[in-house]
Amino acid sequence: MLSQLYYISKREESGDLLSDLSQILTSAIRFNQTQHICGVLYYANNCFFQCLEGEKEVIAQLFERIQQDPRHKELRVISTKEIFEVNFSQWSMKYVQKNKTIDLFFKKCGFDSFQPHLLTEADTNALLSCLISAENTSLNQKKASNESNHTKGYKRGYMNYIA
Ligand code: FAD
Secondary structure (H helix, E strand, O other), rough: OOEEEEEEEEEEEOOOOOHHHHHHHHHHHHHHHHHEEEEEEEEEEEEEEEEEEEEHHHHHHHHHHHHHHEEEEEEEEEEEEEEEOOOOOOOOOOOEEOOOHHHHHHOOOOOOOOOOHOOHHHHHHHHHHHHHHHOOOOOOHHHOEEEEEEOOOOOHHHHHHHH
């Protein structure tokens, strides 16, 4: 059975943002690919919004790990449901950078900035639709080269997938 889970969380600000994002995306893309998991990650205003799609058991096991991750906190599941087809089949983890479309979406919902924890469930579904049509964005290549040795080994695959 296929399931979709999406949640919001706040970034734990102790680490370097770009390095954290690079490492998260690298391990997400690598692991999700092997498990036929797909989804999207959006980060803005110190908040993560992530949608995970795949086999129910596999998503549940991954989510157990994600919940324990010290790079974020105050995690809140917005929705978890059965789906009949995935929305993000092209991406083991699509990454969408802060952009005007999403900013405008939040303005229309009455917020000055990206505040996913304040959206209604209907608005959160609409946000997901925006992320489905948004461009898959690339982190700055020069800055990404600052990532730690842990990530360097996977850099080529990482750049291929988010470019
Ligand atoms: P190990 O690599 O063995 O690490 C052990 C522990 O350290 C884990 O709790 C891990 O979370 C934590 N950890 C790992 N790297 C760091 C670091 N650089 N700094 C601080 N703590 C660290 N993983 C996926 O596979 N797919 C995803 O879609 C995915 N999405 C994520 C989204 C967000 C917002 C975040 C914060 C993390 C995401 N991760 C994802 C990463 C996931 O939380 C785990 O780190 C990863 O699955 C490796 O788990 P592990 O138990 O094998 O960890």
